[in-house]
Amino acid sequence: MTATLFTPATLGKLQLKNRVVMAPMTRSRATGNVPNALMEKYYGLRAAAGLIITEGTSPSPNGLGYARIPGLFSSEQVAGWRKVTDAVHGAGGKIFVQLMHTGRVSHPANMSREARILAPSALAAPGEMWTDSSGMQPFPVPTTMSDDDIATTIGEYATACKNAIDAGFDGVELHGANGYLIDQFLNTATNQRTDKWGSGPDTVREAAVREGTPATASPSDGNQLLHRGGSVENRIRFAVEVAKAAAAQIGAERIGMRISPYGVFNGAVPDPKMDALYLRLVEELNAVGLAYIHVVDHSSMGAPEVSPELKAKIRASFKGKYILSGGYDAVRANADLDAQKGDLVAFGRPFISNPDLVTKLQSSAALTPPDMSTFYTPGEKGYTDY
Ligand SMILES: Cc1cc2nc3c(=O)[nH]c(=O)nc-3n(C[C@H](O)[C@H](O)[C@H](O)COP(=O)(O)O)c2cc1C
Secondary structure (H helix, E strand, O other): OOOHHHOOEEEOOEEEOOOEEEOOOOOOOOHHHOOOHHHHHHHHHOOOOOEEEEEEEEOOHHHOOOOOOOEOOOHHHHHHHHHHHHHHHHOOOOEEEEEOOOOOOOOHHHOOOOOOOEEOOOOOOOOEEEEOOOEEEEOOOOEEOOHHHHHHHHHHHHHHHHHHHHOOOOEEEEEEOOOOHHHHHHOOOOOOOOOOOOOOOOOHHHHHHHHOOOOOOOHHHHHHHHHOOOOHHHHHHHHHHHHHHHHHHHOHHHEEEEEOOOOOHHHOOOOOOHHHHHHHHHHHHHHHOOOEEEEOOHHHHOOOOOOHHHHHHHHHHOOOEEEEEOOOOHHHHHHHHHOOOOOEEEEOHHHHHOOOHHHHHHOOOOOOOOOHHHOOOOOOOOOOOO
16 A cells, blocks of 8 residues: 555645655755756756745845845746756656745845845844855844835735746745744744734734723733734734735645744744734635645754644644645654644655655665755755765
8 A cells, every 4th residue: 555645635726746745945056046057957856756845035135135045036037947847847746936035034245235134123133144255144133124115025925926937836835934034024023013014012902802801901901912922913914915915916726835833943932822823824824725834843953842732723724735844754754644634744854865755765765864064055066966
């Protein structure tokens, strides 16, 4: 009997030949932010996956915060990606592009002169990041996004979705995880706005509904309410508006979203409303009709575990497909699929060093370990030579 991982699945209107997903992974080979022949080869070699999700790809010059990451806003980038999607389709695979706007996780030395480093609030990310010209550099303080900036950025996501289809992608994953722009709106560490996009104090109505008190609750509760994580409705608004704009452009059946509840990457912090926030977000994404939700659990990389209860609740309430990820091997993948914890399983690091991962998983062959020192270095070493 074929193990579940290797059985076909549907995703939106697509047929996937198996349930193995190549997880999105930034590899920093896109010199000049344009996909190239090396990337065409890398993705083409991994087309045995049921679905490839590309590395984080920026919808805007303002989202190209890391060195050598690709974009999807210029005609040159669309043409470069077209070669990648042709290679994957030619080898019988399917491919989504992950749209990642880095927001505050950016450095001017990695970006064009006109680019702006934008975030919900003017709070620098902790620590430093790599730049090709000056090595490690502290994160700068981002500019607080105005209403116009927010509208423009949502428009950039929509245009990038249209570009994705022009470039031959089967769909788009919106990166709502790991402390990048969408997550910067979701998280209280990065969003201290008091407007409708903000995590500021709960609205009186929201507090009243939760507490079962009359909607005339005293505004003097403000500080206490802020401490509780602020307005869930406002924090999810950017994620929901981006999803709506993307769906209006290319159809919700071609869109998924990646989320990382309780993630701590890039300075994100948990808060008492996390469960409520993600369950509310899932409801809204149901209303938009997204094809899938992709839940990050980086406990295999040393991050706190996402509670099994929250994962089960998201699974139960989300109507589209559910992609599991984080530290999977074939045995655990099949066990979790058979326990109905998800529909598809993403593999990250194993795909870096095993282009033939699907065959190896199927035959229980030993996996080649990845060389971390070449995860983000330019050139073919550690990229197309495994
Ligand atoms: C080199 C590298 C780059 C990554 N880049 C991204 C990225 O661009 N977008 C994203 O959502 N996750 C990214 N991740 C996280 C992976 O998608 C995945 O969640 C993580 O590696 C855990 O899965 P694994 O245990 O199968 O490797 C990256 C991980 C690695 C190792």
